[in-house]
Amino acid sequence: MKTPRLIDFQRQFKTSITAEKLSKDELELVRGSKSFSRSERVEVYRYAYRARMIEALAEDFPRVRSHLGNEPFENLVMRYLQASPSIYASLSEISRDFPAFVAGEVNRDGYVGDLARFEWATVLVSQVADEVLSGFESLANLSPAEQLTTPIRLNAFCQLVESEWDVFTEIEPGAVPKRAHTRVIVYPYAEEYSVMSLSLPQWRALNFLSDGVTLANLCERLTHENVSPEEITHWFSIWSQRQIVCL
């Protein structure tokens, strides 16, 4: 048999591992033995690939898996990897495109896609929860007058999630999800994450803060929301205590 070029060999072996079924032609390159056949040898790699990927995504999306059931979830993962093979160095990164894929693939009025988006937000926040963040102490030290004029921003490690579904409340496998407009912020808390529900004006305020604005400017922007400056100041005090906003 002609010696294949390394690149051709690698493309072929990759197909052997990732394809739904293993073809006989792909076994020709592998040496077998009585106790450990060619196909068994390739199956070790095929099984490990499937198991590793499913485990990684199941760890990040436990509620999506629970909602869909094990087998449909596993099939969804394999379809995802066929559509978006990992180009990432770390397994922890392969989940990042999964919520968008789920949204396009699982047509249940968007619930599963939104749930995946919410779970991914919690993963991102948990990963950074023990990071040292700057700008909080100095925010607490500002006088009320200084707070009005100093630009304040949303902590970049927080994640804002909006959905037509109550993705925050866990439901039993197979139960019908509740339709309810949900706006939450996922923020680092006690080396994990916490979730806070938001009203529409609060949601808007935190979105304004993504760019960094002063409290005075924020009050001005929210004048149409029927929110008093005292209310906004109160939110600010809670958000700065929870390190949701910083300088």
Added chain:
Amino acid sequence: MRSKFKDLGIGVGLRPSHYSHFLSGKPNSVSWVEVITENFLAWRDGTRIQPLKTLHTIRQNVPVALHGVSLSLGSASGLDKSYLLRLKQLAREVEPLWISDHLCWTGVDGSNLHDLLPLPYTEEAVAVVSRNISLVQEAIGQRILVENVSSYAEFTHSQMKEWEFLTEVSKRSDCGILLDVNNVYVSAYNHGFDPLEYLNGLPKERVGQIHLAGHSNNGGHLVDTHDAPVSEPVWDLFRWVTENYPAVSAMIERDANIPDWKILESELLRADRIRRSIHENAPVNRLSAAV
């Protein structure tokens, strides 16, 4: 015969469940630790998702080596330049004892299968791997260690034995070798070769570090699962290596069914006792000396 690398004694593959033992000090049984590079590497888009705070705290208490799983040194489509840049940045921040990765490929054409895939042992593969290692060493400005992997498949077009391949690659690229004794045993079992032939065939002075780990027996073959204690045949091989190789840093990897620290520590102490029974001048791990 002397190794080209410094012997630091016994280390451990540090995993999150044991971080607490290294955050406020260091167990006496361990002189250094190895962490997985990808757990601390910035993401492709620059996001630093895994903060370095924990790692910086740990390295104040114990020297750290970086061990990667995604360099894909055997990839015929070339190295991932973004990975290399991020590795360089991480190495600048962490100042590791050394950097290691595997004699394998993990993907081709930019994809990553997240597995340590075996190479065909051909002249072309020697050239590809040696060139890739040289590029890495140039980019990060230091010699790396390359680890033999456990394998379940060998290929009909291989032209040499695995140890001949590793020897040739290490000489051509002037890299070091991270000798995984468990991987030698697993591959020897799966492919029917004599592990001592393998160990006798390597350039001993190039070995800079030793890995020990456990495996699973799946009937007709062994799988490198890192989920069990080091097996007795692997301890026997480690003793042989210790007797026949220059003294180098050695450690135990455990990635699943990770036991309590005390249990893992008893294995580390066993490794230390074997080393000290053979190399009188081996660095003394204090707890072991007190036993």
